[in-house]
Amino acid sequence: MPSVEERLAYLEGRVHEHGTTLGEMSSAIAGVRSEISTLAADLRGEMRALRTELRGEMDAMRTELRGEISGVRGEISGVRGEISGVRGEIGDLRKEMTVNFRWLIGMLAVAATALAIDFFR
Numbered sequence: 001m002p003s004v005e006e007r008l009a010y011l012e013g014r015v016h017e018h019g020t021t022l023g024e025m026s027s028a029i030a031g032v033r034s035e036i037s038t039l040a041a042d043l044r045g046e047m048r049a050l051r052t053e054l055r056g057e058m059d060a061m062r063t064e065l066r067g068e069i070s071g072v073r074g075e076i077s078g079v080r081g082e083i084s085g086v087r088g089e090i091g092d093l094r095k096e097m098t099v100n101f102r103w104l105i106g107m108l109a110v111a112a113t114a115l116a117i118d119f120f121r
Contacts, residue, residue, distance in 0.1 A: 002010070
């Protein structure tokens with residue numbers, strides 16, 4: 001059976017091994033923390049760059065859409081002008097048809113009168 005001193009020496013050796021292992025683990029954890037910090041900083045930089053790029057693309061899309069909307073508005077104004085012109089032409093045709101219809105009614109009245117005069121002679 002080992003003596004107390006041998007047991008104590010054995011336990012001191014084990015404590016030293018555990019201390020060394022803990023030191024190594026602490027160093028490894030510090031390394032992992034450092035890598036995590038580096039990766040987090042890289043990720044933040046990438047996110048900033050992505051946000052900047054997206055803002056630029058969104059601004060370009062807004063500008064393009066505004067141009068498209070302006071073009072459509074111009075086309076709508078042109079169509080409204082054409083519709084107004086067509087309405088004017090329809091109004092003119094109605095007036096002309098009214099004049100022609102009145103003339104035709106007058107001609108029918110004259111013809112009917114002439115027939116009536118011929119009939120009673």
